Amino acid sequence: MNSSASPTPASPASPSTAGDPRLERVLFVHAHPDDETITTGGTIAALVEAGAAVTVVTCTRGELGEVIPDDLAVLRDDQAALAVHREGEIAAAMHDLGVDDHRFLGSPGARTPGLPERAYRDSGMVWRSDGVAGPTPDLHPAAFCAAEFGEVVSDLSAVVQSVRPTAIISYDEDGGYHHPDHVRANRVAVRAARLVGVPFFAIVAGAESAEGAEAEALATDVTVLTMDARHVAPRKLAALRDHRSQVEVVDLPGGRAGIRFPHGAVEPVTVRESFRFVPEPTADGGASEMAQMTTGGRVAALVLALAAGAVFGTIGTVMHQSTITVAGSPVWSGLVLALLMSLTLLAGLRSVFGSRAMAGAAAVGLLGALVVLWQASPGGSILVPDNTPALVWLGGVFLICLVVLGWPRLRGPVAGGATPPGGSTRASSVEAQPADDRLDALPDAKGTPQT
Missing domain, CATH: 3.40.50.10320 (LmbE-like)
Structure with a gap:
């Protein structure tokens, strides 16, 4: 009734x-x-x-x-x-x-x-x-x-x-x-x-x-x-x-x-x-997709977001040094693509779920992968050299995380x-x-x- x-x-x-x-x-x-x-x-x-x-x-x-x-x-x-x-x-x-x-x-x-x-x-x-x-x-x-x-x-x-x-x-x-x-x-x-x-x-x-x-x-x-x-x-x-x-x-x-x-x-x-x-609702104070989930569903979703962030961070770190030659000059195409991938992942999760939680979990995975891969490998080499593209990659990901998580509202009417x-x-x-x-x-x- x-x-x-x-x-x-x-x-x-x-x-x-x-x-x-x-x-x-x-x-x-x-x-x-x-x-x-x-x-x-x-x-x-x-x-x-x-x-x-x-x-x-x-x-x-x-x-x-x-x-x-x-x-x-x-x-x-x-x-x-x-x-x-x-x-x-x-x-x-x-x-x-x-x-x-x-x-x-x-x-x-x-x-x-x-x-x-x-x-x-x-x-x-x-x-x-x-x-x-x-x-x-x-x-x-x-x-x-x-x-x-x-x-x-x-x-x-x-x-x-x-x-x-x-x-x-x-x-x-x-x-x-x-x-x-x-x-x-x-x-x-x-x-x-x-x-x-x-x-x-x-x-x-x-x-x-x-x-x-x-x-x-x-x-x-x-x-x-x-x-x-x-x-x-x-x-x-x-x-x-x-x-x-x-x-x-x-x-x-x-x-x-x-x-x-x-x-x-x-x-x-x-x-x-x-x-x-x-x-x-006109602000993030409204109910989000996360609010509709059971506790188990929220935990599973956050774990998947964390894993997705780690995967994107790994792929981006591996490819960010790649270049293509345009008019005889090298272009850091890998860096641009890696940053776009990171932005798409975080902004997409924030927009679809209407919550910072999912984007935050992905951001942790993304930054965590960068920190791990920044370290020296057992053979003494490093995946991230000390050069400009590497610094832009690290700083760019950090900036993307700040902007996406700090933005008042990504899901408009x-x-x-x-x-x-x-x-x-x-x-x-x-x-x-x-x-x-x-x-x-x-x-x-x-x-x-x-x-």
Whole structure:
């Protein structure tokens, strides 16, 4: 279960509409079946009704969800059967909300081309003493949170490539209530949005029940969009009832409908759903690729960067004395090439990972190789003679390391990057620049060691 979502237009995303610049195309990214209806069902139905193209991606099948009704008790100890059952529930919910384009991440249409299909499993959660969700101690190897980050981003990017959304919607940074799958869905959706400069919107949890100063702040925030979905409330209620294994629709005082969750909490069904535009970070303070990795992944990546630096340092040291003759004069071509190789390695790592850690590890390997190779060999000779090219090689590498590691930011904003919506604080749709010209630049993240 969950509590986040995003806004913008909706409707089936078929090949005939995916590339139509006249239509709004909104991609919703959710963690488990039922999340899409609880937090964004009204927005989805309203967008579809308005003629927008809506695609819903569900990252897992919710195998670890708690089953409420006793007539479905047989599913409580059968994760595989529950997964199949919840597939049926979300199919019915999509029908009631009017969505024709629903995909499970890792399945056809939501999988990196060339890779075999896979199912990302529910990662599970435990309730902490402070009342919020936390990770389970026994994470399944096939769990969504155990998958390589780059692979997951690449799968979602396959959806972006086919749908070409004008906006992507998912959870905020804490996933609404810290469920690990929700947090991971946020990271993946944000990364996919940043790759092509598509605006990203985060669900504002509890916006409808906000009071006092909090409600006033939301009302005056120009980056917050609120969808009034009262006219499609019957559609949302029907979709909620489709998810009967996970939630129960109940009557509340005053004629309102509520949702009872497996742990007993009851919340009113929201008919106004709010979303906040999340701008792209403009400094290195934003989350980097390194931040998405597990501890083991970070260690492995740093070791590889260190080794790469050592290899480049060795090759550069061996070749930096090489020359070619141009118009009868020697040109230190080996020195120039060696320096360019070193700059490309460090700047590339800094830019791709958005972190100084990887470039720093490569710099250590690079300088370490120079120091080692500078020493006399067992036979008494040296690889680096005491001449001008050698001094330029050593000083140049040191200068490159200082500049690349000290530069404030190497990864600039994506061309045609995402911009916030206009000044209105209330809207039924989000205008955004089509990403058609940028989608072809999506990297193939097969095997990228990120988690």
